[in-house]
Amino acid sequence: MNQNLKKMISYYKPYRAVFAADMLFATLSAAVALTIPLVVRYVTSTLIYQQPQMMLRKLFLIGIGLFVLLALDCYSRFFIGNYGHVMGAKMEYDMRAELFGHLQKLSFSFYDDAKVGQLMSRVTADLFDITELLHHGPENIILSVLKIVGAFVILLNINGWLALAAFAVLPVMFVFAFVLNKRMRRAFQQNRIKIAEINEQIEDNLSGIRVVKSFANEAIENEKFRHGNDGFLAAKKNSYHYMGSFQAGVGVFTTLIQVNVILAGGVLIAKGMVTVNDLVTFLLYIGVFTDPIRTLVDFTEQFQNGYTGFERFQEIMNIEPEIQDANDAVALTDVKGTIDFENVSFQYKDNQEKVLNRINLHVPAGAYMALVGSSGAGKTTLCSLIPRFYDVTGGCIRVDGKDVRKVTLKSLRDHIGMVQQDVYLFAGTIFENIRYGKPDATREEVIAAAKNANAHEFIMAFPDGYDTDIGQRGIKLSGGQKQRLSIARVFLKNPPVLIFDEATSALDNESERVVQESLEKLAKNRTTFVIAHRLTTIQNAQKILVLTEDGIAESGSHEELLARGGVYEKLYHMHY
Structure with missing residues (x-):
């Protein structure tokens, strides 16, 4: 796990400046949240006892100060929501490019066993959850930690006994969270597997839809999909069972903090050990204190989603291509x-x-x-x-x-030029597919290759000629036409060895x-x-x-x- 976390953190490196700014504005936002209850305490415990004229003058200054704080908080939230998300999108871009490049290097033996739908799941859904974690995770942690620590220090200064009543619940809550977290992680890993299996089944079905319809086997495919969907639902139910238990438990604990403070505050007021103003301020800070705890609860789900996705990402990235250049390889x-x-x-x-x-x-x-x-x-x-x-x-x-x-x-x-038994044409035009054999070829060279492969005549029969879109995998062409286009590619490549x-x-x-x-x-x-x-x-x-x-x-x-x-x-x- 430590190795995976180190690798995950390394993706911040190109965006250190934006990340630092993101953390700065998260800190400022937390500071604003901590400051406002202190202003309330000052107004209710000190300002209201001053002369009306002095009170109004100070209130005017306090109002200006609060508007400045609100403007600062507004921009901080905008920066986090805009530039922070763009940073996350760029990291997702980098990881997707890295994963796609790695998939290009993997050998035929890997693809003999791999399922396209499962790979698609890793390239899309998994990476999105990873970058959501990489963007929101640090800012949620810093906001929560600053608010919790800041609130704790201020609460201790207001009244140590009330602070003790508030924090007495925390050790039990953290033990509860730790135990449930481990179970949630296993459940979310199972979710990822089931999502990938469904993607694989959908890709397989849609790729072979003509075979399905030719055998009138739609009902069989629906049943196969239902079976996979049932497995996915069961996995989701299991993860939500643990997540529901986690959220309910943490919710009860956070409410219990407020209950403890109210009960302890009532006793302390009765004994003259705390004022009503201090109890009101304390309860305001309890809100500041419990909000980040709820944020950490949401972060736990986000972490499970993102981290299990990163583990699956690393599974692929750790596969070494069986076929690769030797250290002393030379160009042929x-x-x-x-x-x-x-x-x-x-x-x-x-x-x-x-x-x-x-x-x-x-x-x-x-x-x-x-x-x-x-x-x-x-x-x-x-x-x-x-x-x-x-x-x-x-x-x-x-x-x-x-x-x-x-x-x-x-x-x-x-x-080496190859025309393989299983013809594969890419989505796009006839011209693009032939030029795949030599990406810098001129239009004249492409046409000459098509003529050599006996393809020019049928190509020109299409209204758009060489600019005809052939559909996914060349579905708009006959078998013979597809074969001739693949042969034209090799004519264009013109290599010394042909297969x-x-x-x-x-x-x-x-x-x-x-x-x-x-x-x-x-x-x-x-x-x-x-x-x-x-x-x-x-x-x-x-x-x-x-x-x-x-x-x-x-x-x-x-x-x-x-x-x-x-x-x-x-x-x-x-x-x-």
Whole structure:
């Protein structure tokens, strides 16, 4: 907990000046609250016994002084409410940028297990509660502590016996608050988990809404959501049970302070040990004294919300990316495209079986290499190891003789172009999506890439052409159109190493033929890996690798493998 608190406090560093001013104005506001009852005591115990003319003159001066104090208090509250909140928003901005940047660094293995809805909850709701705590927490504490300590000192000076009656309740109240606080913290942690689960369920449902409707399974989804919502409600009820107990207990204790003072004051007045004026002033200060206690009660809920959110924030920030640059990593330059697999083995985390086992493969620069085999044989995995989406668990992969783990990730991936099996397009225009392959590309370059990918014609059929908005995940486009846009990105990037993971799988025969010609034109003098189920797309490959669960079973040209009469020949006749 101490480590987390230190880290949380470190976010104040860039805003020390604003934070200091915020604390100053919180102190001034507390001072004003402490001063006014003293003025009341002076008026009721001293001023009313003076001559009317003198009394009016002093009242005029007191009135001016009170208006100055009120103006000071008004600006103090404005500063806290305005600039203090802006400081909190800036801290939220910093934390969100830090968290988003960290999420960009995390490896594929993290996202294999992560739920998008849960991550969204951490980036939005959790961070809002953290910054509410970071902004309001210190000012609430300083206001409360100053008022409590100030009131205590003044009350002691008015009458020690009344002060003792007021403060006798506090030790019991603090013990009660400490015990309930621990239980509230656990309950609020459970709330966070349940909120994240609901976000995950909503994101999952809305992303797959077309599947839901196609199966007419709205009732099933509603039931799944109801189950999650019930869990969230149960967690909320539990936290509110403890919070209600906490607030009720503290409320009773604060009222008990006033009851003690009234009873003790009555006894002391009867014995001539305190005046009525002092008792009235004392009761006014009890209000000043109990208000900050109630503020601390509210702060407790805020602290539980914010701190549990910060713990979840730190959970993500403490995850080290599995794939990152080595300390001695160098930039990969002048890439020719020679790739070597040397005794490469790989298995996914928490998986006993190896996907790849002791693969040895030499791919000369500019070679056109095809990978075929049944699903699960490791074709996609093998290609994913080249740009280090995952790290080999045995052996090494070299690009132009350099171990990929010894070069910077950016320089490695800058020289590799991929069209993956699962096409992903971002919300935005067609132009923006193609230019993602080369962010500084001109419009002419984008159009040329689209023509090479056989996409220009269908793009121009839209009323807005390249400026057509394609919707979330390209929902307004057909499967073949989306695939061609993703291929256009790689044409635009124009890297020395290409990986096509079933790049033409969603295209019709005519589009496939045209794109295949473009792919082969692009692949000329570039090292190319093509993963394909349609064997027609790879018949011109210089070398075809047939992967099975036991590794590379066969390799050779299309004609050589057919003549061999092995696994490839069976696959070929299965398709035709």
